[in-house]
Amino acid sequence: MTRFPELPQYSELAECDGLTEWLPQLADSLSEFLRFAHPDAIKNQVQWQNQLDIPLPSEGVGIGEVVGELCRWVIPNGSQIPNPASSAFITTGATTAGVLAGLACSVASPQRIGLTAFHYLEELSLNWLAALFGLSGFKGIYSSGGSVANLLALGAARQQAYEQLGCDPALSGLNRPGRIYASAECHHSVQRAAAVLGLGRSSVIKIATDSQGRMRPQALLGRLLADQGNEAVPVAIVANAGSTNHGAIDPLRDIGQIARQFGLWFHVDGAYGLPGILDPSYSAMFDGLEMADSVVVDPHKWLGAPVGVGATLVRDRSLLYRAFTQEAADYLEGASFDQAHSSMASLGVPYFDYGVELSAPPRGAVVWALLREVGRQGIQTRVCRHNQMAKDIAALAERHPELELLMPPSLSICCFRYVSDAVEDLNGLNRQIHQRMLERGKAMPSTTMVNGKLAIRPCFVGARSHQQHAMELAEEVLVVGRHCVSQRTAG
Numbered sequence: 001m002t003r004f005p006e007l008p009q010y011s012e013l014a015e016c017d018g019l020t021e022w023l024p025q026l027a028d029s030l031s032e033f034l035r036f037a038h039p040d041a042i043k044n045q046v047q048w049q050n051q052l053d054i055p056l057p058s059e060g061v062g063i064g065e066v067v068g069e070l071c072r073w074v075i076p077n078g079s080q081i082p083n084p085a086s087s088a089f090i091t092t093g094a095t096t097a098g099v100l101a102g103l104a105c106s107v108a109s110p111q112r113i114g115l116t117a118f119h120y121l122e123e124l125s126l127n128w129l130a131a132l133f134g135l136s137g138f139k140g141i142y143s144s145g146g147s148v149a150n151l152l153a154l155g156a157a158r159q160q161a162y163e164q165l166g167c168d169p170a171l172s173g174l175n176r177p178g179r180i181y182a183s184a185e186c187h188h189s190v191q192r193a194a195a196v197l198g199l200g201r202s203s204v205i206k207i208a209t210d211s212q213g214r215m216r217p218q219a220l221l222g223r224l225l226a227d228q229g230n231e232a233v234p235v236a237i238v239a240n241a242g243s244t245n246h247g248a249i250d251p252l253r254d255i256g257q258i259a260r261q262f263g264l265w266f267h268v269d270g271a272y273g274l275p276g277i278l279d280p281s282y283s284a285m286f287d288g289l290e291m292a293d294s295v296v297v298d299p300h301k302w303l304g305a306p307v308g309v310g311a312t313l314v315r316d317r318s319l320l321y322r323a324f325t326q327e328a329a330d331y332l333e334g335a336s337f338d339q340a341h342s343s344m345a346s347l348g349v350p351y352f353d354y355g356v357e358l359s360a361p362p363r364g365a366v367v368w369a370l371l372r373e374v375g376r377q378g379i380q381t382r383v384c385r386h387n388q389m390a391k392d393i394a395a396l397a398e399r400h401p402e403l404e405l406l407m408p409p410s411l412s413i414c415c416f417r418y419v420s421d422a423v424e425d426l427n428g429l430n431r432q433i434h435q436r437m438l439e440r441g442k443a444m445p446s447t448t449m450v451n452g453k454l455a456i457r458p459c460f461v462g463a464r465s466h467q468q469h470a471m472e473l474a475e476e477v478l479v480v481g482r483h484c485v486s487q488r489t490a491g
């Protein structure tokens with residue numbers, strides 16, 4: 001039966017099917033993981049590292065052993081991020097529909113190109129996202145996350161700004177320096193985008209924010225007026241719809257009007273906070289969003305997608321095309337025919353020309369699954385619940401003598417701290433409380449600074465996080481806080 005007897009038998013032993021056999025074992029292990037009864041990965045680090053640390057294997061062990069090692073050593077020592085007790089990072093554990101859709105992508109559609117149902121869901125779900133956030137007529141593209149999503153949006157902005165001066169920056173580079181005007185609270189991916197786009201990180205002008213971290217339109221206006229006549233090309237204004245630090249929503253209409261007045265691209269970074277528009281108690285604060293030229297949202301944050309899904313939505317996708325199109329390539333040019341009689345005979349919507357990836361998973365299938373499963377109402381319920389959790393902690397912090405609210409909560413972020421008359425260095429105390437909390441693992445928030453004060457900062461975005469987790473977190477701050485204070489005063 002062997003047609004090439006000179007080839008050794010073990011030349012190719014990779015299992016290419018067998019999902020029915022292997023998935024149940026993996027699923028059991030993952031379900032066990034999701035009970036979060038296992039110790040934190042760092043507790044057994046020596047043990048699992050010893051097991052995994054082998055030189056490059058010359059011979060394989062076969063799929064069974066790989067699945068066994070995954071279940072024994074890797075999965076149980078995974079991340080705390082999906083744990084509902086974790087409110088540190090804005091990325092979340094994926095919900096099941098997204099996990100399953102992601103698996104379906106990797107098996108049945110390893111690329112987003114081609115006239116397949118997966119490719120179809122790419123555009124459909126981008127349109128759904130635009131509808132969800134009231135951005136009618138916006139078209140989009142998926143990328144790996146908010147950082148790349150911001151890069152793509154600012155690439156379109158750069159294109160427009162330099163084209164107006166008769167220069168194609170994507171083709172010829174920049175003939176003049178440029179400037180991006182962003183909230184002082186903007187995500188640092190905005191600066192990196194400026195670096196990648198040839199503008200340089202220092203081209204990002206930070207505009208002052210108010211005591212709640214919102215960009216001050218007067219400061220923006222003042223800076224733009226002062227910069228008139230400057231050699232640097234004004235490229236874009238970047239506002240936050242939910243800042244990473246404090247959840248601040250910038251006054252979008254005021255900023256949008258200034259952008260119009262100066263003929264500037266208006267970019268809104270809603271990587272984290274855009275779904276907040278669905279909460280009736282916040283939706284008015286998103287007034288003016290529709291004035292944006294580009295908006296980003298991260299489905300792998302509040303929408304619960306597996307990590308690796310960001311979305312850029314733009315008013316005019318042809319600018320993305322001119323910003324990111326590639327030189328013609330023989331291996332692609334012949335791949336599209338007007339009349340396709342095979343899913344392989346057309347590349348479909350040229351997403352590879354709207355962004356920086358050629359090969360990419362069809363992430364739209366994941367977003368479709370999430371939205372199809374729970375609908376607009378399901379997302380809205382989740383967002384409202386998380387926002388309420390931040391408000392609950394704030395209310396407690398305001399009335400509890402051992403807690404101090406450092407900033408009114410915005411969206412699902414609440415910045416507060418533990419206070420004690422017996423301790424002078426409250427920043428040091430709260431840093432210690434935070435460290436201790438991470439060690440104990442009962443509630444794992446992050447920290448940030450609020451006007452020079454170290455804040456305990458939970459950000460609730462996980463679909464598994466419910467009301468009780470907010471109260472458990474506040475309780476844990478009190479328990480750990482008291483313990484730290486008694487240690488300090490005893491010593």
Ligand SMILES: *Cc1c(COP(=O)(O)O)cnc(C)c1O
Pocket residue numbers: 090144145146147148150187189240242243244269270271272273298310
């Ligand atoms: C998280 C975040 C980003 C970056 O997104 P990644 O998916 O982590 O690359 C950008 N902007 C804001 C406001 C964010 O919260």
